Amino acid sequence: MNKSALIDFIKRYDFSFFGMCAAVFFIGVINLYSATHASDSAVLSNLYKSQLIWFGTSISVGIGVSFIKPTGLYRVSYIMYVLNLILLILVLLLGHIGMGAQRWLAIGPLKFQPSEMMKVTVVLALSRWFSTQRPDVPLTFKTLIIPAIIALIPSLLVVVQPDLGTGLLIILIFMVMVFYRQLKWKTFMIILAIGLVAGTITYEFGLKEYQKKRITTFIDPDLDAKGSGYNAIQSKIAIGSGQFFGKGFKKSSQASLSYLPENHTDFIFSIYNEEHGFFGSLVLVSLYVVLFFRFIWLSTAVIKIYDSLVPIGIMAILFWHTFVNMGMVMGLMPIVGLPLPFMSYGGSSLLMFGIACGMATSISNSKNLF
């Protein structure tokens, strides 16, 4: 590659996705440091370092992915989906033998959650399926069967891990994509009815006791037996006490006194709010919203239907994570344990978001070729 070609390439390369993610991430890692620096445990207080390493890895992998052309993504969509399913089954089998952690696959010292990556591979598989169907007619009950199966299999595999939050998330992503592909109103109503019935049955027979309690605690905190209601209240105190401008960096009292459990993962947003107040949250939320709109904009600017569906799917992943996590720490939703993208601690989810951004970048770059 000669010099002008390189400059040309850099000019064409869309840095907006990685740029925005990095912006959120740096707010996140500073916040993570603030939330954990006072911890007695060395593992906790050094968490921000491993988070940085994970971010570096994720961005590198993401940039690597951005060089795969959308046609390449299209070609491997199903293969990736099937491979990921196999990994999920492997987790279940190994977890069963090991009588314990059923979410992780360990490769040497690295632990990896295949359920994270599953969100992206489901988006790829669905996009490819939809793009092979006649795109000018709304989806009917009949044409929905196969995509529904594509989403349900991994969703159920994740639910039995048991990770109810991620399982439901896959269904939510599926719903956004179906909505985008267009659905007949009648079909929509029928699906809604089936969903309600299935939901009730799952709740009655399919859920583990602690999962049921999370839901009942949300609806009626009196029933709290595991302290979920307590977490929700401590989280509300943390957020509320931040007021307009927050208590300031490293000034969170709820975090340092350990009143807030899981404050580096699911409840990281509470700490952020406590320290930076309403004003800080406004900045953070705006960043997220701009990021989501970048994806939506990309999906309307491409030519191929596959290239349009993938960004919408990825947007759905990011949006649901963000919305559910924020809603849960503010007591608007049950506590389901979903991380806040780029803010919560967690390697697998960072890697997944990195790869997803790489894909969006690839689609955006290829669009500029024309």
Place this chain on the structure above:
Amino acid sequence: MLNEDDLVKAHRHRADLIGNIVLFCFAVIISRLWYLQVYKGSMFAEYSLQNRLRKEILKAPRGVIFDRNNQVLVHNSPRFDIVLIPQYLRDTKETIQKLAQVFKITEESLANQLKKFSGQASYVPVVIKKNATPEEVAIIETEHYKLPGVKVNIFISREYNDREVGAHLLGYISEISKEKLIPYRKRDGFSYQSGDFIGVSGIEKMLDLEVRGQDGHELVEVDARGRMKRYMEGTNIIDGIENKDPISGENIRLTVDNDLQHAAFTALEGKTGGAVAIDVHTGEVLAMVSRPSFDPSKFSKELTKDYWSSLVENELNPLRDRNIQEHYPPGSTFKMIAAVAALEEGIIDENTEYVCPGYFKLGRRVVHCWKKHGHQKVNITKAIRESCDVFFYKVASKIDIDTLSKYANMLGFGSKTGITLPGEIAGLVPTKEWKLKRSGEEWQKGETLSCIIGQSYVLATPLQMVMAYSVIANGGTLYRPYVVKEIFENSGKIHKSFAPEEISKIKLSQKTLDYVKRGLYEVVNDRKGTGWWSRGKGIMMAGKTGTSQVIKMSAEKLFDKCEEQEYKYRNHGLFIGYAPADDPKIAVASIVEHGCHGASAAAPVVRDIIQVYMKKYHPEKQSAIIEMEKKEYLAKKRIEDAQNAIKASEEESGD
């Protein structure tokens, strides 16, 4: 058909719609943030500054355990720990000074104690005095305004009223270990916290889930000085959370009788062994005691290292229940089963007589009877009464081992009785197939000889033995033994009650029953019986003695005095009996390890238990038996007197 570009355009308005939904969702988030941080912000800020909301777990008391007559065996009693929360300390020196005064210890040792915990977070309480006396608690409580950060914690400790008596049956509780926390949560669907106590053995383990109850919680506000005030509903900005009272565990009514437990425990004084008593018509366990024992109360308070190692390092293994967790060769007590098998299979009948010269030849092998010079002519009743080995050797030469084992299995040997207490073992009944599998060798005829007198491969727990004798006593029903009568709530409402459960009805001919029972009766009630010297008054006991060899002995050593052997080589003594012989109610088995003889070591234990039982539950029957025994004695005496008189007159006239 449209080209793809147009299609994407056709999707565009739905993309806009999605964008609007996203905006709407975050508008909700922002409004909620506004509500929490700006509208209610100052209240939350105040709350976070001045108050610390903390959830205190209220431990549920475990259920109480009663004996069959509602006597309390296990209950709970409060224990007070004084703790210090470093976060709320004002003047460390002054506090330490004051506490040292109260506890009458030096300031340095207290300061050192605190230093040990200086690494941990300052809001975690440090225990400075476990098991404080009521006086100490009173001082701390009254002066607590001078002692910021010092707190009295109440714990519930488990009290076992009878200490070592029945410890194995009741079991003990102990703090759950960190490793078990998660697997046990999964197993029981119960949110165990570290520091929780769980049942580790006996009834405490078997019914842990029923007995443990449900912890409650209480939200307390901790003010800046570390004092707590109970969270009051409706007075705070925090809505939608309530306190929850603990639900105490369910109570247990056992089938055992505490008086019998004590009788058994006393009878086993100074011995190593066990005793188990059964109601022959229900399978209820009336007593079950093992010695040496331990004090379960010590486990729920402060288990000292010394006490623990004294238990674990003791060769006699005091934690093991010898009635169900240990098996022994049943020795001559197995002859009852051999007799049943021989009679039922038609190998012998009531008229069969063998001659016992004191030894038996099988090919080139010579085996001895325990009686050196033999029993001479022996029929089935005499064979049981005097425990003649040779009689049974002759039976053994005619019976197949698998047939013998079939009867042993029928009477409950070789499989768990199903008492559901933790750690029960199944014992062993050998068959040809079993031996081939185990060693790859064919069954030897000579091995049947050892097995028929309850040695070599045959192994059984005392509980299995007593269940087998119950079958004879009640005329053919094998029950599943059980220890729990009822599980009931504090209100008295019975939650679950347990009824007798028949495992099988065994068809035994009346003749078989009669002859075996006759033999067992004569063991104790005939002058020549092996158990004569332990017969006891007013109980009309029937039973069988047994001696179970610890090591194989050479012929000459066989007749050496057992008491002169080294302790660990001495034989185990066994006795299994039931009473009253004419209408059996209770069956008891006892083993005394290295007790040498069943008759002298184990039979008195059984006798003592039965005597207490008869006196308590069947006093009329007991006095009737005493009356009868007196008459019998007088009649015998009169005959003797008459005979003597005749002799005397004959002698006189002869002169």
